[in-house]
Amino acid sequence: MSKCDQCIIKQFNSLKALGKEDLIRISGCKTSRFVNKGEVLFREGESINGVYCVKDGVCKLSKLSANGKDQIVKLVVRGDLIGQRSLVSDEKSNLTAIALNDMEVCFIPKNEVMHDLTNNAKFSLDMLQEMAKELKTADNIIVDMAQKSVKQRLADVLIYLQETFDKDDNGFLNVILSREDYANLVGTATESAIRILSQFKKSGLIFTKGKHVKIEDLEGLRRVE
Amino acid sequence: MSKCDQCIIKQFNSLKALGKEDLIRISGCKTSRFVNKGEVLFREGESINGVYCVKDGVCKLSKLSANGKDQIVKLVVRGDLIGQRSLVSDEKSNLTAIALNDMEVCFIPKNEVMHDLTNNAKFSLDMLQEMAKELKTADNIIVDMAQKSVKQRLADVLIYLQETFDKDDNGFLNVILSREDYANLVGTATESAIRILSQFKKSGLIFTKGKHVKIEDLEGLRRVE
């Protein structure tokens, strides 16, 4: 089993604030897990009882709305932690996590994290800073959801994907979303998302082949209104 | 000048996690301030350099969207802290704070709060928990903004106001919002907010007299769709 203190991934999240001793202790308790594309990591309402550290792959965090539709609240990528919020609040998860491609994650039990949160002010402050960052992002999304058109929000999502994910040899985004996922990211009907993506394709802003998407004109997407 | 360790307000926020000594130290640095209705506490982009603790009154936190409209992200009430997020991230404010009625606030300089954040794990953890709660609320708002109709969102706002604010002798809400504020809370045009409020009034869900609003049928509001 690989050791946390030697893991590159820790650089990207609050675990970097821990000392070697703490990381070795956590290594002893953590479990590693492979998650297949489409598999559910956990569901809304379940107790997670720990945090996941994403070593590889992407997953979507979504929430079921009153009208029965899923809203994707966040995409989680390599290096991110999942489940901190529920852990800190000592609540069941308010979100469902589903893998968008094959993932490798480490699970760190709640007690270990709480131990460091209560004893290590540096770790605690770092996690506070990460959560503050997430809150700012969430506030920005609220404003966008409330004020931007569906077309703008979809353009924003495409820009975000282009800036966040790797591309394959042909320039296609290395993350595969269904049209329904796009719809659930921007909060619209699947048909509307399909229509707008087709429109973007016709205007040369993107190119698509099945679910594979390539961003052709990033600046053009920024000008969408 | 009143002392923090004797202030009832501290029960409602993270300051409760501090010991008497720390509270007395903070008392010595804090400043008290009265803010008139409509007055700007701080603007988006300004450095706050501390946190405000709301002793009395209500204020709105809003963000200017790309299209020039304000989106109200949160209402802040007696007992709440303002500015923690920016303080923790060491960033300028991403929100504008405007008083909705006459307020009394205490301002605690950044250094004092940071001192406790870095030295007092209990305080730091408590603030982490508060921020986790805010993040959950923000995620819920994202889902509502994305999935609910304007009418439902406006009904939600009215339910929230009824459950959060005091009523006067005649049952009117003790917080006065303009129709534009209602529009900026739900993310719609002012005319749309006006129309829907009129409609709610006609159906007996609410009663209005100028800006004064009384909730007549809370359960009816919950059934709006």
Next chain:
DNA sequence: TTTAAACTATGATATTTGTCATGTTTTGAT
């Protein structure tokens, strides 16, 4: 490789929401 299921595409139409115009009411300063 085949084949059914899932996903994508698109037209027609209904509904929601925004915008503009105009008139009325309320509010706050004098």
Next chain:
DNA sequence: ATCAAAACATGACAAATATCATAGTTTAAA
């Protein structure tokens, strides 16, 4: 108490978005 400015109200219309129907395409499992 008066009056102008701000806020509220409402109609008419335009634009955005959702819904329903139907057909074509892709995907993944047998």
